[in-house]
């Protein structure tokens with residue numbers, strides 16, 4: 258598949274369409290390498306990734322459940338939250354590490370770079386035959402989750418890339434018409 262086709266036919270593959278089989282370190286390293294090529298004003302590498310896999314997913318599930326209860330959700334909702342990290346063999350937390358007063362790259366540019374780094378991982382997963390989807394949900398914005406994962410001041414948890422193996426080829430959803438999103442400025 259050409260690089261163009263990869264992007265033009267890109268599709269997230271969520272946990273329901275993943276087999277549950279594990280992913281090797283060598284396969285994950287390709288994702289990290291791809292992340293490092295994100296466009297980056299000032300060469301700040303304003304991101305870091307925290308990998309959660311194996312039994313650590315259960316611990317993260319406990320944190321999600323505690324967080325749900327702290328937010329005032331009921332036990333049933335907390336029990337559902339607990340299962341979330343178990344849906345894929347590997348979760349990669351995408352964390353923007355922002356330098357607040359950088360002379361060239363304002364915070365929004367740094368967060369964008371972190372977002373592109375995460376996107377590169379999703380794309381690289383597809384390119385290398387893996388399955389991935391970026392999910393956030395309430396846990397990504399929850400103080401208890403942030404503290405448990407060690408997300409610090411000047412950092413933002415942008416969500417989790419859930420990585421696994423695809424059950425089958427997946428075609429993306431029908432896309433919006435680009436014509437509604439492109440205009441030309443002529444002065």
Ligand SMILES: Cc1cc2nc3c(=O)[nH]c(=O)nc-3n(C[C@H](O)[C@H](O)[C@H](O)COP(=O)(O)O)c2cc1C
Pocket residue numbers: 267268269270390391392393394415416429430
């Ligand atoms: C930062 C970010 C957070 C997201 N969080 C969620 C989420 O919590 N739940 C969800 O269903 N999709 C979420 N998505 C969207 C999915 O990753 C995915 O793009 C969507 O299911 C559409 O599939 P597609 O990527 O094949 O177009 C998120 C995407 C991004 C970029």
